[in-house]
Amino acid sequence: MKKQFDEHIIDEGFFGQEINMTNFNLARMNMFLHNVNYNNFSIKRGDTLISPLHRDEKPFDAIVSNPPYSIKWVGDADPTLINDERFAPAGKLAPKSYADYAFIMHSLSYLSSKGRAAIVCFPGIFYRKGAEKTIRQYLIENNFIDCVIQLPENLFFGTSIATCILVMAKNKTENKILFIDASKEFKKETNNNILEEKNISAIVEEFRNRTEKEYFSRYVDRAEIVENDYNLSVSTYVEKEDTREVIDIKVLNKEIEETVKKIDKLRASINEIVKELEDE
The missing domain is CATH 1.20.5 (Single alpha-helices involved in coiled-coils or other helix-helix interfaces)
Known part of the structure; x- marks a missing residue:
């Protein structure tokens, strides 16, 4: 997390929390590798969902998160969590079997009124029913979701699934959501697909300009999303090109x-x- 962000200058450093010891140490090492002074970051070890450790530093202007996909958590087995300021607004806790929306609501709670949060997500969270649909509806009705980006498959080591990036903001001026299908924006490597600079540029340019491109992006009114039962799958709104x-x-x-x-x-x-x- 970045406390303050303006013209690529970080005013108050980096903040983060990680429960896994190996990843915690890698995150700290990454700061040193990028010449970030020890005084300019605060990375703590702990359970983000149960014991968040940066309450006093929030809100943050830029949040980037890659939480574990659809892991189990305590959920409604702890009745006090529904009163937590992070989860209470949606009126529903993420299911015990899928903690994805717990991480999303946590990020939203820590986001400033002028900032953006980008979260790597498992695609299933955009169409699953039950409590996840209730939380998804809350996010859509309150205009917090800015963009959903479908990424290529096999980008990350250890999993071949095609993930998505959910972008949230609290200062949107239009009741629309941008959908980008970047599933073809990659270069094939030996073991993994990679995003080249030209692929990243294509995604960022469309995110900024919102011009709508056939088979690549659509800027969709909230009314259409409501008609689709609050489904946020990119494939629902961006037609796949028929290459046959x-x-x-x-x-x-x-x-x-x-x-x-x-x-x-x-x-x-x-x-x-x-x-x-x-x-x-």
């Missing part, structure tokens, strides 16, 4: 006719040969 070969039926029919003529001619020749053999 276009067949000219007239040409195909003529080719079949020619083939049939050749077969008939060949059959006649075979019949003549058989007849000659029978006469001998």
Whole structure:
């Protein structure tokens, strides 16, 4: 998380929390590798959902998160969590089997009124029913969702699934959501697909300009999303390009006719040969 963000200058440093010891140490090491002074970051170890450790530093202007996909958490087994200021606004807790929206609501709570949050998500959270739909409806009705970006498959080590980026903001001026299908924006490597600079530029340019491009992006009114039962799957709004070969039926029919003529001619020749053999 970045406390203050303006013209690519970070005023008050980086803040983060990680429960896994290995990832916690890697995050701290990453700060040093990028020449971030020890005084300019605060990365703490702990359970983000149950014991958030940066309450005093919030809100944040830029939040980036890649939480574990659809892991279990305590959920409504702890009745006090529904009163937590992070989860209470939606009126529903994320299901115990899927903590995705708990992480999303946490990020939203820590987001400033002028900031943006970008969260890497499992695609299923955009169409699943039950409590997740209730929370999704809350986010849509309150105009917090800015954009959903479908990423290519096989981008991350350890999983081949195609993930998405959910972008949230609290200062939107239009009741619309941008959907970008970037599933084809990648370069194939030996073991993983990668995003090249040109792929990233294409995504960022469309995010900024919102021009709408066929088979790539659509800027959708909230009313249409409500009609689709609050479904936020990119494929619901951005049509996939049909890359199958276009067949000219007239040409195909003529080719079949020619083939049939050749077969008939060949059959006649075979019949003549058989007849000659029978006469001998």
